[in-house]
Amino acid sequence: MRHRMDGTISACGFASGDRVVVGLWDTTPIGPIADVMWAEPDGTRTLFAPTGAVAAFVTAVYDFDAVVVGPLAAEGDGTTVRVRIGDVHGAGERTVVMATGGGWRIPPARRPPALTRWVEAPLARALLGVRTHGTSPHGVHEWYQATAWRPVVAARGTVDGHDLGALSPIDPPCRFGFSEPPPRPSITTVRPLLEDPTGALDRLVVDLRAGVPVEVLSPDPPPHP
DSSP states (O other): OEEEOEEEEEEEEETTSOEEEEEEEEEOTTSSEEEEEEEOTTOOEEEEESSHHHHHHHHTTSOOSEEEESOEEEEEOSSEEEEEEOOOTTOOOEEEEEEEOOOEEOSOSSOOHHHIIIIIHHHHHHHTSOOSEEEOTTSOEEEEEEEEEEEEEEEEEEETTEEOOSEEOOOSOOOSSSOOOOSSOEEEEEEEEEEOTTSHHHHHHHHHHTTOOOOOOOOOOOOOO
16 A cells, blocks of 8 residues: 655754754645654754654654654744754753745656656756655655755754754764755655555554554653753
């Protein structure tokens, strides 16, 4: 079974070494969701999710060193994004704001997966340094079909009130999955397509839709430097 998503991926780095990827999804197999993937300066990869269901869905696809489930508010319109994360397990209250300028649309909005794999993939790697087709760390096949790309021109991030410094490229890579956001901070409107040949993701989606309780185990995130 293939699962369609629609939304935006907003990503930026800061002078502190923090790299942040915000997913705002209007459509997913489990309904509208938001999540924040945060790569700490020391390389620790943390997922922030508002519910256990969101955490279970995201961790079924991507890899993290820690998962934090707790208060998370996020909003965006494709050109800006605002995030506030509550302090859970000593991770610190966190905020992120990004704003874009310019950019371009990528037609058509709906394209066959084969076009994404064989035509878009080499163009995306050459122009933006990203991969649009591959397999996630947990064996999920993914196609990323971008419909708009806008560079972030201003951003601010804080952890417990401490400013993370100037907007910076996303370097080194975050290592959440097979693909990375463009090194240049940006907000991308995108339609991912997910397929798990093992059926594990399909079974999880059925359980989450039915309200079956899920448990996501992970070590507590380390305190921010």
